[in-house]
Amino acid sequence: MAPRRIIIDTDPGQDDAFAILxxxxxxxxxxxVGVSTVAGNVPLERTTLNAQMVLELAGRADIPVYPGCRRPMVRPLFTAEYVHGDSGLDGCDLPPPSAPLGAKHGVDFIIDTVMAADPGTITVCTLGPMTNLAMAIVKEPAIVARIREVVLMGGGFFEGGNTTPAAEFNIFVDPHAAHVVFSSGVPLTMVPIDCTYKAVMTPDWLRRLRAVGTETAVQAAGMAEFYQRYGNQKFGTDSYPLHDPCVMGFLLRPDLFQGRDCHVDIEIVSPVTTGMTVVDWWGVTKKPANCLVLRDLDNPAFYDLMLERLSRLP
Structure with a gap:
């Protein structure tokens, strides 16, 4: 079978870097087929630079990076240097990128790629706020019927939120963008923190990753060790989840994940719960499902897969 063609829309972020790798x-x-960047974990200039550096670390400077939206659709930008460090990729030491940026805006890259491809052949993976994809849908609604699937890391319901009591970071940063996407009719799979909190990275796994000894593995281990410090402070544990790689894990091994089709609404009005993903897990509203919501995964098998695949990189 031919590989699934994907666009990665991202705001690196250490866990975004792991997803890309x-x-x-x-x-x-x-x-x-390309990477579009968005403001999120850190401002756009930095997420773009980080995406370029991660691609070059993996020996894939040939994959173009297209800078997208500098701010959310309606709200001011909220960033997460308190988690990822000032660079967004603290914990590693990567040289400046050598490849030039793509020659179009990230929103136009998404539109042009989807419209040029055969219908149903492009999957969009959103690892940060959904601003670029939402703007693409607003600018060219015809992409909705042509996208194979959108797989996103974002949201949470049973676990509440990780940025406010109700909202997960990626949705909270741009809830209006999420609302556009979730109400568009595009096929959706949501990997919320209800699932990703179970994707626990252990100290033993980190030691195994560093022991691979390649430049990619060593730099990735450094990123993860820095990222883990936030988990140590928040949860009081030496294990912490890597959220965004679960998107790629699902595409690679959907059998490792469990969930159900649900109706999901995005709260955009309440000052208390803005950004909440309201998941009708039990079907009480009788609204038609618009999203496959993942809730569980086989954590040991997922991390075995990630170690094996990262070990292939230079």
């Missing part, structure tokens, strides 16, 4: 380490299954 997992995709690049899986060329038989996933073809990364």
């Amino acid at each position: 997992l995709a690049l380490g899986s060329p038989e299954e996933l073809e990364v």
Whole structure:
């Protein structure tokens, strides 16, 4: 079978970097046709630079990076240096990128790629706020019927939120964008923190990753060790989840994940619960499902997969 063609829309972020590396380490299954960047974990200039550096770390400077939206659709930008460090990729030491940026805006890249491809052949993976994809849908609604699937890391329901009591970071940063996407009719799979909190990275796994000894593995281990410090402070544990790689894990091994089709609404009005993903898990509203919501995963098998795929990179 030909690999699934994917666009990665991202705001790196250490866990975004792991997602990108997992995709690049899986060329038989996933073809990364391009990367669009968005403001989120850190401002756009930095997320763009980080995406370039991660691609070059993996020896894939040939994959173009297209800077997208600098701010959310309606709200001011809220960033997460308190988690990821000032650079967004603290914990590693990567040289400046050598490849030039793509020659179009990230929103136009998404539109042009989807419209040029055969219908149903492009999957969009959103690892940050959904601003670029929402703006693409607003600018060219015809992409909705042509996208194979959108797989997003974002949201939470049973676990509440990780940025406010109700809202997960990616949705909270741009809830209006999420509302556009979730109400568009595009096929959706949501990987919320209800699932990703179970994707626990252990100290033993980190030691195994560093022991691989390649430049990619060593730099990735450094990123993860920095990222883990926030988990140590928040949860009081030496284990912490890597959220965004679960998107690629689902594409590679959907059998490792469990969930159900649900109706999901995005709260955009309440000052208390803005950004909440309201998941009708039990079907009480009788509204038609608009999203596959993942809730569980096989954590040991997921991390074995990620270690094996990262070990393939230089």
